[in-house]
Amino acid sequence: MMSDFALKSSNTPRAKRRGKLGGSIALVGALILGSAAAIPAQAQNTKIGFVNTERILCESGPAKTAQSKIEAEFKKRDDELQRLNNSLRSQAEKFDKDAPVLSESDRVKRQRELSNLDTDLQRKRREFQEDFNRRRNEEFSGIVTKANEAIKRIAEQESYDLIIQDAVTVNPRIDITDKVIQSLGK
Numbered sequence: 001m002m003s004d005f006a007l008k009s010s011n012t013p014r015a016k017r018r019g020k021l022g023g024s025i026a027l028v029g030a031l032i033l034g035s036a037a038a039i040p041a042q043a044q045n046t047k048i049g050f051v052n053t054e055r056i057l058c059e060s061g062p063a064k065t066a067q068s069k070i071e072a073e074f075k076k077r078d079d080e081l082q083r084l085n086n087s088l089r090s091q092a093e094k095f096d097k098d099a100p101v102l103s104e105s106d107r108v109k110r111q112r113e114l115s116n117l118d119t120d121l122q123r124k125r126r127e128f129q130e131d132f133n134r135r136r137n138e139e140f141s142g143i144v145t146k147a148n149e150a151i152k153r154i155a156e157q158e159s160y161d162l163i164i165q166d167a168v169t170v171n172p173r174i175d176i177t178d179k180v181i182q183s184l185g186k
Contacts, residue, residue, distance in 0.1 A: 048162045048163070048164065049155070049160045049164070049175075050163070050164050050167060050170045050174050050176065051147075051163060051175075051176060051177050051180055053144070054166070055181070056177060056181060060143065060147070060184045060185065061181075061184060061185040062142075062146065062184055063140070063143055066143060070135055074131070077131075085121060088114070088118060091113075095111070143184075146184060150183040150184055151165075151176075151180055154176060154179055160176075163176070
């Protein structure tokens, strides 16, 4: 038989709460285990692909064509910069050789001329690089647009749920970059 104290303490609200809490914990645990078992089953039906944008911009036909076009377009300016650079270098070497025999005013004058030529060359290089980058971005933005359209087409045709671009690490089995490059070549 239970003592009066034992009967009173087992019927307290605190004991009832512990009982309900234990049941709640068991219910939550069962739900977690059930949902954990359902996730892998659902993930097996998810089709994921990966596209390496950098490879597309280097290896695809349109990218190679655009790169050749841009290089041809800027070749004359690049050659001119090379010519100016060589001229500056030869003038600097000549100055170094002649400096000990030059008067102070001639030395300062030639240093100023060399400095002005160097400043001009640096400005032209900067302008060249800015123009080259702007032009390259113009050409390659069209390629990126076409690549995105090709990716969408492949995703629809092959029932992909998710296609990721530019990930840190990827299993080659889900890499569809070659399919996109081939699609752009058509």
